[in-house]
Amino acid sequence: MRAYVSLALAGFRRYSTYRQAMVAGMATNVAFGLLRMAVLVAAVGQAPIAGYDVAATTTYVWLGQGLMAVVVLWGDKQLADRVRSGDVVVDLYRPWHLQSALFAEDVGRAGYAVLVRLAPPVAFGAVFFPFRWPGFGTAPVFVISVALAVAVSFGMRFLLNATTFWLLDNRGVQALYTALTWLFCGLAVPLAFFPDWALPIVWSTPFAAMLQAPIDIFLERGSPWPLLAAQGFWALVVLAVGHLVLARAVRKVVVQGG
Amino acid sequence: MIEVRELRREFTVTTKVGRFRRERRVVRAVDDVGFEVAAGEAVGYVGPNGAGKSTTIKMLTGILVPTSGFVRVCGVDPARRRRELARRIGVVFGQRSQLWWDLPLRDSFELLRAVYRVPKADYASRLRECVDLLDLGPFLDTPVRQLSLGQRMRGEVVASLLHGPELLVLDEPTIGLDLESKERLREFLADLNRERGTTLLLTTHDLDDIERLCPRLVVIDRGTVLADGALDELRAEVAPERVLVVDLEKPAELVGLPGVRSSRVESNGLRHHLTFSRDTTAAKVISAVAAQAEVHDLAVVEPEIDDVVRRLYARR
Amino acid sequence: MAESVYLKLVGARLRGQMSYRTSFLLQCVAQAINQLAELAIILVLFNRVSALGGFSVAEVVLMYAIAGTAFGIADMVAGQLDELPTYIRTGTFDVLLLRPLGTLAQMMASDLHLRKVGRIVAGLVVLAYALSRNDIAWSAGTVALAVLAPVSGAVIFSSIWVTANAVCFWVVDGQELANTVTYGSNAFTSYPITVYGPWLRRFFAFVVPGAFVAYYPSLALLGRPDPLGGPALLGWISPLVAVAAAVVAGLVWRTAVRHYRGTGS
Incomplete structure (x- = not known):
């Protein structure tokens, strides 16, 4: 356990060295937030949609801008690159469980991202635009929800990267994943805006657990418990599947020598 | 050109x-x-x-x-x-x-x-x-x-x-x-x-x-x-020395080798690093060694280019 | 003769990228899905409202289709400029300088993103649909505009890409800022510029000439006056704006490469 805590701390530190990139990233983030907000406010400004008025919409936009870097919404390639180059053998023979080690590192990364990626856009949104803060009771629930969202996202990305053990080039899968996430995680429009017939479908994907769920909890849209339950379910499923896939992959690497 | x-x-x-x-x-x-x-x-x-x-x-x-x-x-x-x-x-x-x-x-x-x-x-x-x-x-x-x-x-x-x-x-x-x-x-x-x-x-x-x-x-x-x-x-010009590394079959002491300026012994006398100057040849040193002990393996280490450069630089 | 060199480079890319066929096809599909996902978002919004910034669903889809197609083409041709920092860091850019060809043309031709074909095809399909759904007074002028608008848009986007990424020759970490301008202008141009506040509009519509990609040409196609009071002429000059943007981009690139090689610094 100590080892994993150190890994999480190292993950935190590693990302905190890219300070200049962070400032640039913040500018990008704010610019995209403004663009997205303009379109959505143009829509809800006429009349609230599915319970989203202007304040809820701006809160949704800035919270989404902040969370998307905490809960990485696109595929990452680190493990995939190491698999392709063969370096993964080193990782597999270390005395750790690779998935847990990477998860620990990702938790550290997410912790750092909460400070520098989540806080600034939320503060920006809260200062300059109408903003809806939740009650005190919601805060701890929101924190748990974000943690679960990170777990689901990590699990999905791990599976995505693990495909490299079988496909030499997994860029196609990566691109597909990013396209689907973008549409179904609730980043582009709130999932509640989808037509009624589509709602059960979009809410039953793991993508909803990655972004829309914590946002809805923050906005106090209905009871948080079903959302948390769904997030917990997906976190368990993707991490468990990841564990099984890794075991298969290890056997493959060991048998074929990489 | x-x-x-x-x-x-x-x-x-x-x-x-x-x-x-x-x-x-x-x-x-x-x-x-x-x-x-x-x-x-x-x-x-x-x-x-x-x-x-x-x-x-x-x-x-x-x-x-x-x-x-x-x-x-x-x-x-x-x-x-x-x-x-x-x-x-x-x-x-x-x-x-x-x-x-x-x-x-x-x-x-x-x-x-x-x-x-x-x-x-x-x-x-x-x-x-x-x-x-x-x-x-x-x-x-x-x-x-x-x-x-x-x-x-x-x-x-x-x-x-x-x-x-x-x-x-x-x-x-x-x-x-x-x-x-x-x-x-x-x-x-x-x-x-x-x-x-x-x-x-x-x-x-x-x-x-x-x-x-x-x-x-x-x-x-x-x-x-x-x-x-x-x-x-x-x-x-800068005369850096070369090193002959010999591994002997049995531990031995080597004495009176031509042109060898210094030596370092490892592995209880099995391995000798012999630094020799340009006015002798590796062949001469090797035959002198072979006359004293049975040689198992050997290698001549040339000075690195960095070494030559360092000496050139020091000379200025 | 020189052109055939670039064609050969492009052909080589085609073969190289096809060597992982499944992955390549999946990437094409993903690009098409990306394009259609943006369409889906617009349709989802219009499921709940009847107008956005004073424009109907068919009109917004037309703007989006022109912008999306243009961006797809630009992404295919100029998208690899995103790799410029890597080119510089690994010395690959030096290799380009060692060849008897221009650096910009080499960068564009030697790593063409063919998978973006998926995005372009999806964009064209939506464009055809949007053109048929809107009430357009077809004439020689509007036909020419319908064809020229995505092409001019592509040139404008490519110029933005070149100009923004040239920053990386000066600022090593300039990538994110460049992305704000390139991908930001894509996000901007897919909707009528009437939905944005004055500052965003000034920057993305006129400093970066994003309004000339889809907004003004769409107004001209639809025969609508500009709600913001711009003259009708604006709808027809996108090709000229494209040429101007390309000239600026060329000059910026030249200056940037001169800076990289150390002339006058």
Whole structure:
């Protein structure tokens, strides 16, 4: 356990060295937030949609801008690159469980991202635009929800990267994943805006657990418990599947020598 | 072929001072370098890391523009007429590739033929010759990403020769190669220089490269030329010693070896490091050792190029 | 003769990228899905409202289709400029300088993003549909505009890409800022510029000439006056704006490469 805590701390530190990139990233983030907000406010400004008025919409936009870097919404390639180059053998023979080690590192990364990626856009949104803060009771629930969202996202990305053990080039899968996430995680429009017939479908994907769920909890849209339950379910499923896939992959690497 | 006088190149480096302040500093990577290379020569351009070798090469090939000074390569100012020069010289970088990594070698060569507008007949004959000499035939249809480093380097060299350059510039061509690949490449380059008269300029850390290929050596350190001459002359001049490492069958003490200045004993007398000077030969030392004890294995360690350079520098 | 070199380079890319066929096809599909996902978002919004910034669903889809197609083409041709920092860091850019060809043309031709074909095809399909759903007074002029608008848009986007990424020659970490401008202008141009506040509009519509990609040409196609009071002429000059943008981009690139090689610094 100590080892994993150190890994999480190292993950935190590693990302905190890219300070200049962070400032640039913040500018990008704010610019995209403004663009997205303009379109959505143009829509809800006429009349609230599915319970989203202007304040809820701006809160949704800035919270989404902040969370998307905490809960990485696109595929990452680190493990995939190491698999392709063969370096993964080193990782597999270390005395750790690779998935847990990477998860620990990702938790550290997410912790750092909460400070520098989540806080600034939320503060920006809260200062300059109408903003809806939740009650005190919601805060701890929101924190748990974000943690679960990170777990689901990590699990999905791990599976995505693990495909490299079988496909030499997994860029196609990566691109597909990013396209689907973008549409179904609730980043582009709130999932509640989808037509009624589509709602059960979009809410039953793991993508909803990655972004829309914590946002809805923050906005106090209905009871948080079903959302948390769904997030917990997906976190368990993707991490468990990841564990099984890794075991298969290890056997493959060991048998074929990489 | 190459003419360089009072060549200088400065870079502005920003370093962090404290948490927020930054300091701008001008660093002279190349400072008053001058040398000439005649057509048909083979010259080694050596020096320790950060000496200014790569910066000089970049100025010779037109990638970088000098801060001041005079450069002519093939009679052309590289900075002003980069594209014209590109058709007349070939450049091989040991650590960056000019091949298309996901295409077979043959396709990369075809592309370069188009890029350099090489007539079909010339291309075919040059390719055939290079491929034969470098034994690349079996790999022509392999994607570059699947080649070993040695095979890839041979491919790089062919790629830089397809347009029949008058001058071939090689930056660390043998770095990371296995012994056999190194040997084959050296043989090929020596041939190229001798038979076709292609001028060679190469930077390297490997003294064997110089020994095999370059009768002449330009040594550079901290941006300036330290020495210019034949390798043997330079080596004799600074007289660094060589070391003979012998492993004996049984522990023994070795005494009275000719020319041996100092010795170090390891493994309870089984391994001896014998430092000997230039006024004796390895053969003499070996036979003296063999007369005293049964030799299991031996190796002669040449001074590193860095060592030679360090001595040259210390001498100034 | 010189053109055939670039064609050969492009052909080589085609073969290289096809060497992982399944992955390549999946990437094409993903690009098409990306494009259609943006359409889906617009349709989802219009499921709940009847107008956005004073424009109907068919009109917004038309703007989006022109912008999306243009961006797809630009992404295919100029998208690899995103790799410029990597080119510089690994010395690959030096290799380009060692060849007897221009650096910009080499960068564009030697790593064409063919998978973006998926995005372009999806964009064209939506464009055809949007053109048929809107009430357009077809004439020689509007036909020419319908064809020229995505092409001019592509040139404008490519110029933005070149100009923004040239920053990386000066600022090593300039990538993110460049992305803000390139991908930001894509996000901007897919909707009528009337939905944005004055500052966003000034920057993305006129400093970066994003309004000329889809907004003004769409107005001209639809025969609608500009709600913001711009003259009708604006709808027809996108090709000229494209040429101007390309000239600026060329000059910026030249200056940037001169800076990289150390002339006049």
